[in-house]
Amino acid sequence: MTTITAEHGAPERLGASPGADGTHFAVFSAHASRIELCLFDPAGIRERERLALPGRAGDVHFGFVPGLAEGALYGLRAHGPFDLARGHRFDPSKLLVDPYALRLDRPFVYHAALGSPPGRRLDTAPLMPRAVVCRPAGGAPVLPRRAPGFTYELLVRAYTQAHPGVPAALRGTLGALAEPAVLDHLQRLGVETVELMPLTAAIDERHLVHLGLGNAWGYNPVCQMAPDPRLVPGGWPEVRRVSDALHARGIRVLLDMVLNHSGESDHGGPTLCYRGLDNATYYAADAAEPDRLANDTGTGNTFAFWREPVMRLGIDALRAWVEYGGVDGFRYDLGTVLGRTPQGFRPDAPFLRRLAADPVLRDRLHVMEPWDVGPGGYQVGAFPAPFLEWQDRFRDDVRRFWRGEGGLLSALATRLAGSPDLFAGPGRDAASGVxxxxxxxxxxxxxLVAYEAKHNEANGENNRDGHGENHSWNNGTEGATPDPAILAARQRDMRALLATLFVARGNPMIVAGDELGRSQGGNNNAYAQDNETVWLDWAGADGALAAFTARLARLRAAVPALRAPAFLTGALVDGAPDVVWLGAGGEAMAPGEWRDDARRWLGARLAARGSAALVYLHAGREPLALRLPAPAPGRTHRLVLQTDRPEAGERPLRPGEPFTLAPRSVAVILEAAA
Structure with a gap:
């Protein structure tokens, strides 16, 4: 018979904390009358004992089990009222995973019984993972904080599932990213930061299970501190090994964290963790129907980040990934939720202040997705320093310009300038935007350049899911085998889009595989396609496009005028404005030219200390004859990039030489010493 005692007092850390003589357990629940610790046999099959946690300090239930060592398997059961009007959903027939679990013995698998009502008393232990008592090594090294620069968003399983240079046993796992073939590709591209899509233990949504599909992206997490066993079978040592391997190549690691909701979904979803431990504390209630959950995330529930236990959970989860895994920062899915209070979003919300001040986290990178689907959820530009933000305004304005729409010169110039309309606040600059x-x-x-409309039929929602307005275009006929001219037009437009991204102030980000010309067959919401739709086709990769992307990264790294963090405002640099927007004759644009809806091109002279470059973007369909502005004294012009001729080398331009800009192209001309 296992003994449990409260004599040691409440441990400082929540969860399971193994020591030399046993394991401490601590679980938060403000409304449970009793929390039981369920211990399993070493195979994780038989629940051999249930031990009520005997101690309580405030809202923390705790106990110490002498002799219980690392590797022990456990779960929790919570007793209390089932009172929907007050937000309570206690049901001891549901085995619960510890929200502070650091390792699980198996992945979550959805089953309808996980959401069965308490009156049926269906014991869910056979359906649930068990938490594993463990103590990961802390003190993982991280790189010094700096702007992320060239960021590479990467879906772990899809990235190497079909990679011929990765051992078969590693394909589709995080560990594959430490393989030389993968690291070499990232380094050749010039990637500065890898942004890993979610790694935390997640569960498939019930509607996907009914359709025979699964969540390929992982944006439906349950345990924020436990790596998913499918993606990270080696647990924390594997996370740290991969971080160390990327750091050795000078590449930072961001992790996409989904703190805004859990995989327990709405009121009809499964009871896995938070719902069973203290639904009324962890989740925000619907203001109109208090027995239902708020759904500012579109996933069925929303964590209440203005409450202390939820804030503590979020901070502790982030600390775990830094201290045990060595990640350099985070990207926050639906980050507006983290700034929500009962009165709505606030830039000075308690969790945001706490995150920015935390001694472990304050020097890490924090990148917000600054929107959710709730009231007032669109908050691009509203986050304070030190937070960085994704910005869809860049995406949409650039896409519309290259699609050929008029009236976008001012919008495009603003995006190239680093979006000061969004980020010009205290402590912020162009590097605040991604x-x-x-x-x-x-x-x-x-x-984007091959489909005018989405084709999400395989997702089982009759093509209703995903964005409807994509600002995309079709060079050719959808579904038809394109002829060489159409393929060339698509390549041309992809290069122009990539070049626009790399010549703009701010941090450029691409999705892994876009440099290889990957296609999803027009599916613009492939979250449910864990198959060849999202797996990278390394055998069919477009090596020329990858080489062009690498060339852009090198150009940006070498030219301060393209990567400086300052907004382009016209301020003087080396005695000349940091930006001059150019007319066709090389002079500054006249005010009326900004209002020319027929004009489909934009030129600029960009400057930073000791560096200047001319950048021209031409979305029109006819060649454009230009006269370049005179270079600074003692300087000359050198053409270094033409997206219509990616194979062309660099060449000097003679003073006064006419310059013709090809249709649908970007050109970059550097000012170099004569």
Whole structure:
């Protein structure tokens, strides 16, 4: 018979804390009358004992089990009222996973019984993972904080599932990213930061299970501190090994964290963790129907980040990934939720203040997805320093310009300038924005120029899911085998989009595989396609496009005028404005030219200390004859990039030489010493 005692007092850490002589357990629940610790046999099959946690300090239930060592398997059961009007959903027939679990013995698998009502008393232990008592090594090294620069958003399983240079046993796992073939590709591209899509233990949504599909992206988490066994079978040592391998190549690691909701879904969803432990504390209630959950996330529930236990959970989860895994920062899915209070979003919300001040986290990178689907959920530009933000305004304005729409010169110039309309606040600069043309949710770069409309039929929702307005275009006929001219037009447009991204002030981000010309067949919401739709086709990769992307990264790294963090405002640099927007004759644009809806091109001279470059973007269909502005004294012009001729080398331009800009192209001309 196992003994449990409260004599040692409440431990400082929640969860399971193994020591030399046993294991401490501590679980938060403000409303449970009793929390039981359920211990399993070493195979995780038989529940051999239930031990009520004997101690309580405030809202923390605790106990110490002498002799219980690392590797022990456990779960929790919570007793209390089932009172929907007060938000309570206690049901001891549901085995619960510890929200502070650091390792699970198996992945979550959805089953309808996990959401059965308490009156049926269906014991869910056979359906649930067990938490594993463990103590990961802390003190994982991280790189010094700096702007993320060239960021590479990466879906772990899809990235290497078909990679011929990765051992078969590692394909589709996090560990594959430490393989030389993968690291070499990232380094050749010039990637500065890898942004890993979610790694935390997650569960498939019930509607996907009914359709015979699964969640390929992982945005439905349950345990924020436990790596998913399917993606990270080696647990925390594997996370740290991969972080160390990327750091050795000078590449930072961001982790996409889904703190805004859990995989327990709405009132009809499964009871896995938070719902069973203290639904009324962890989740925000619907203001109109208090027995239902608020759904500012569109996933069925929303964590209440203004409450202390939820804030503590979020901070502790982030600390775990830094201290045990060595990650350099985070991207926050639906980050507006983290700033929500009962009165709505606040830039000075308690959790945001706490995150920015935390001694472990304050020097890490924090990138917000600054929107959710709730009231007032669109908050691009509203987050204070030190938070960085994704910005869809760059995506949409750049796409519309290259699609050929008029009236976008001012908008495009603002995006190239680092979006001061959004980020010009205290302590912020152009590096506060993460620019992208494509992201995981939406068309791939290839599909953006090949499909006018989405094709999400395989998702089982009659093509209703995913964005409807993509600002995309079709060079050719959808579904038909394109001829060489159409393929060339698509390549041309992809290069122009990539070049626009890399010449703009701010941090450029691409999605892994876009540099290889990957397609999802027009599916712009492939979250449910854990198959060849999202797996990278390394055998069919477009090596020329990858080489062009690497060339852009090198150009940006070498030219301060393209990567400086300052907004382009016209301020003097080396005695000249940091930006001059150019007319066709090389002079500054006249005010009336900004209002020319027929004009489909924009030129600029960009400057930073000791560096200047001319950038021209031409979305029109006819060649454009230009006269370049005179270079600074003692300087000359050198053409270094033409997206219509990616194979062309660099060449000097003679003073006064006419310059013709090809249709649908970007050109970059550097000012170099004569």
């Amino acid at each position: 620019n992208f043309v494509t992201a995981h949710d939406g068309f791939t770069l290839h599909d």
